Amino acid sequence: MGYAQILQFVISLILTNSSSLIEVATKIKERMEAGEPIMQDDLAAQMANNEEGKRLLQEAIDSAPPD
């Protein structure tokens, strides 16, 4: 994989993550403005998302060759 492809791939990934963050933040903001409380389910979902990120990073580190 060349330099350009790697950069393009990483950028598209960052963009995807940024847009999903904006989506989550906007949704929650709308609900709070409408007077709806934030549920523990919402926090549990983000905690689970964080755990998944942690697991994926650990797996990637474990399977990567030494530098």
Add this chain to the structure above:
Amino acid sequence: MMSLSRARHIEAVNYTWQQTWPFLAIMVVLFAIFLSSCAAPKSFEEGLLYGYGQNAALQKSAAISLQSGAISKADATRVQTMANQATAALDAATQVGCGVTPEHVRNAPAGTPLKCLKQVPQSALEQLSLANKVLEALQSFLNNMTTKK
């Protein structure tokens, strides 16, 4: 059959695109980060949700960047250390500010509202602030690593 001048024109366009697209892509990423910060949370509860979500996104980005060779194993290990610091700070902020442990949150029945204290203790705000600082540093580190390659 394509004329020689047409072929040269296409070649010139391709060359220009190859030269400029990395710059354009970096500009787009910076704009996305700017938009993301505009949607940043205002309340303590929002701050917790946003913090866990952003930490997850950065760890996933780091995992795929490592797999694609865009960052080194040492860089990924550093990301992991910082992400763990952010998680610990967010967990502490949740516990002090909302009176619930991550374990409680995971086992709460569906539809239970997240009721954080109206007067959030200073220590909880400090933990959330610490998590945000670590996340900012993490994002900056990851951006530097991926654009350096």
